[in-house]
Amino acid sequence: MIEVSNLSKHYGTHLALDAVSFSAKQGEILGLLGPNGAGKTTTMRILTGYMPPSEGKAVVAGHDVSEESFEVRQNVGYLPERVPLYPDMTVEGYVTFWAKLRGVKKTKQAVLDALEKVDLIPRRKSLVRNLSKGLKQRLGLAQALVHDPKVLILDEPTIGIDPQQIIEIREQIRNLAQSHTVLFSTHILSEAEQICDRVVILQRGKLVAYGTPEALRKQLYPNDYLYVEIDAPQRDKQKVENMLNALTGVESVTHLAGGFTIRAKKDSDIRGKLVEKVLSAGYGLRELRPMAMTLEDIFLEIVGK
Amino acid sequence: MWTIFRREMAHYFTSPVSYLIAAAFYVLMGLYFNNDLTISISVRAADPASVPMFLSFVMVFFAPLLTMRLIAEENKEGTVELLLTAPVSDGSIVIGKFLSAWAFYSLLLMGTFIYPVILMSLGIFPDLGIALSAYIGIWLYGGAALAVGVGFSAITDSQVMAAFLSMSFLLLMWLGDLAGNIVASFDLANLIRKLSLQGHYSTSFAVGLFRAEDVAYFAGMIVVALFITIRLLESRRWR
Numbered sequence A: 001m002i003e004v005s006n007l008s009k010h011y012g013t014h015l016a017l018d019a020v021s022f023s024a025k026q027g028e029i030l031g032l033l034g035p036n037g038a039g040k041t042t043t044m045r046i047l048t049g050y051m052p053p054s055e056g057k058a059v060v061a062g063h064d065v066s067e068e069s070f071e072v073r074q075n076v077g078y079l080p081e082r083v084p085l086y087p088d089m090t091v092e093g094y095v096t097f098w099a100k101l102r103g104v105k106k107t108k109q110a111v112l113d114a115l116e117k118v119d120l121i122p123r124r125k126s127l128v129r130n131l132s133k134g135l136k137q138r139l140g141l142a143q144a145l146v147h148d149p150k151v152l153i154l155d156e157p158t159i160g161i162d163p164q165q166i167i168e169i170r171e172q173i174r175n176l177a178q179s180h181t182v183l184f185s186t187h188i189l190s191e192a193e194q195i196c197d198r199v200v201i202l203q204r205g206k207l208v209a210y211g212t213p214e215a216l217r218k219q220l221y222p223n224d225y226l227y228v229e230i231d232a233p234q235r236d237k238q239k240v241e242n243m244l245n246a247l248t249g250v251e252s253v254t255h256l257a258g259g260f261t262i263r264a265k266k267d268s269d270i271r272g273k274l275v276e277k278v279l280s281a282g283y284g285l286r287e288l289r290p291m292a293m294t295l296e297d298i299f300l301e302i303v304g305k
Numbered sequence B: 001m002w003t004i005f006r007r008e009m010a011h012y013f014t015s016p017v018s019y020l021i022a023a024a025f026y027v028l029m030g031l032y033f034n035n036d037l038t039i040s041i042s043v044r045a046a047d048p049a050s051v052p053m054f055l056s057f058v059m060v061f062f063a064p065l066l067t068m069r070l071i072a073e074e075n076k077e078g079t080v081e082l083l084l085t086a087p088v089s090d091g092s093i094v095i096g097k098f099l100s101a102w103a104f105y106s107l108l109l110m111g112t113f114i115y116p117v118i119l120m121s122l123g124i125f126p127d128l129g130i131a132l133s134a135y136i137g138i139w140l141y142g143g144a145a146l147a148v149g150v151g152f153s154a155i156t157d158s159q160v161m162a163a164f165l166s167m168s169f170l171l172l173m174w175l176g177d178l179a180g181n182i183v184a185s186f187d188l189a190n191l192i193r194k195l196s197l198q199g200h201y202s203t204s205f206a207v208g209l210f211r212a213e214d215v216a217y218f219a220g221m222i223v224v225a226l227f228i229t230i231r232l233l234e235s236r237r238w239r
Helices: A040-047 A069-075 A091-101 A107-117 A133-145 A163-176 A189-195 A213-220 A234-246 A271-280 A295-303 B002-014 B016-042 B050-077 B079-084 B090-111 B114-121 B128-154 B159-182 B186-195 B212-238
Strands: A002-011 A014-024 A029-033 A055-060 A076-079 A151-155 A181-186 A198-203 A206-211 A223-231 A250-256 A259-265 A284-290
Touching: A002 A040, A014 A040, A014 A055, A014 A198, A029 A040, A029 A189, A040 A055, A040 A151, A040 A181, A069 A076, A076 A133, A091 A107, A091 A133, A091 B002, A107 A133, A107 A163, A133 A151, A133 A163, A163 A181, A163 A189, A181 A189, A189 A295, A198 A213, A198 A295, A206 A213, A206 A295, A213 A295, A223 A271, A234 A250, A234 A259, A234 A271, A271 A284, B002 B016, B002 B090, B016 B050, B016 B090, B016 B114, B050 B079, B050 B090, B050 B128, B050 B159, B079 B212, B090 B128, B090 B212, B128 B159, B128 B212, B159 B186
Parallel strands: A014 A206, A029 A181, A029 A198, A076 A151, A151 A181
Antiparallel strands: A002 A014, A002 A055, A198 A206, A223 A259, A223 A284, A250 A259
């Protein structure tokens, strides 16, 4: 549904996007991650037909953005980072305006459907200027999907709204993926991890990582990590550490807050053996849990390099 | 294009600013008409082109007020990004907006038809030929001034700046009429006058002279101004 190959964009002498390639299949949610200025918005603007790439090719819903910009625009719903609103219009009037501009037949029904999807039916007669920030965000989403586009491009859709509304928007994005391909940018990593099938990480215009959060985790962290807290006298600390080190599969043991972090070989589940060993040595086990590497860690690992 | 036109028309009719502009417009027109009527009692006959003639000056200030918002606000609110990613041409965005301003102005202008009617009701019969020519002229003149206003609205995201720039430009175009007084060369003065707004109104339409060159001048100005505006809008894509 989205095919991007070697996409570059120059702003004067500044290279904002440097030969980026990725793709998204139908019904997929692709997350675009990166710090500010990484090229996320530039990528999205190219994919929406707002501006042409300097080099490379981007195909959206089967149409080349440079050659068939009109067709691309017909098939894309776009929510820019700053939700573009006409404060003087009513909610329904605003969505109707965009529906008509995009040539939607049976406008009234399409508008009601879009408002229904974002739960704005009860507020459809309200003036846009009187909506809260979260509702404005939802209205922006309604505008983006009123013409039932194949691809939805959402630039930081959860920025600046309260946690309850963030959860609602995420839920709506997840529902939308059933009938649309969604590309959305964020710098909240846990969010990308919760929603996205795959993520693209950009840094200074370059693609630095691309894949499922799971694959990225495996690629960057080839080990399993465990955290363990053992109920043992302070004087036995070294003895316990040696004991843990001696377990097969363990690569290193380090102190962390009252317990130990164990780095073990991938998929060498040492938990059973560890419990057995600790108990047979006469100690108690306070806590034992795997330490999952979040996308946050992956992000910092890549971007920090 | 008509979707854009309808939205802008709806905005003119729901925005308090448009009503303030309309009120100021009619207060000025009414005062001027009243003054002309008073003069006609003792000094000279009532001039059927007096109100349109006055409008040719007033539009220097009113055209920017009517158009300053059109694109500058889209730039400011960020809606321009969405407009440019909608499947509509940049031309239809600009033309739709321009036509809405021209239509609103036409409605304002129609309101001033009351003045010839008042004259007639007082038993004064103005030369309707001159009145008609003056009105057609000022309608075209207004269109050209509004097209310039739309153009300046596209280059900034500040309505005040858009209004200031187009007022300055229109005032300069209006003052071109006076260039003959300060330029020594006759040919140069004539050329400057030919380029000025007044040069194509005060001595032609306003006195009942309907010339193709004046129509072409205003129509040409509308086309050129809109063409530049469309290019300005397009240029957002090049950046």
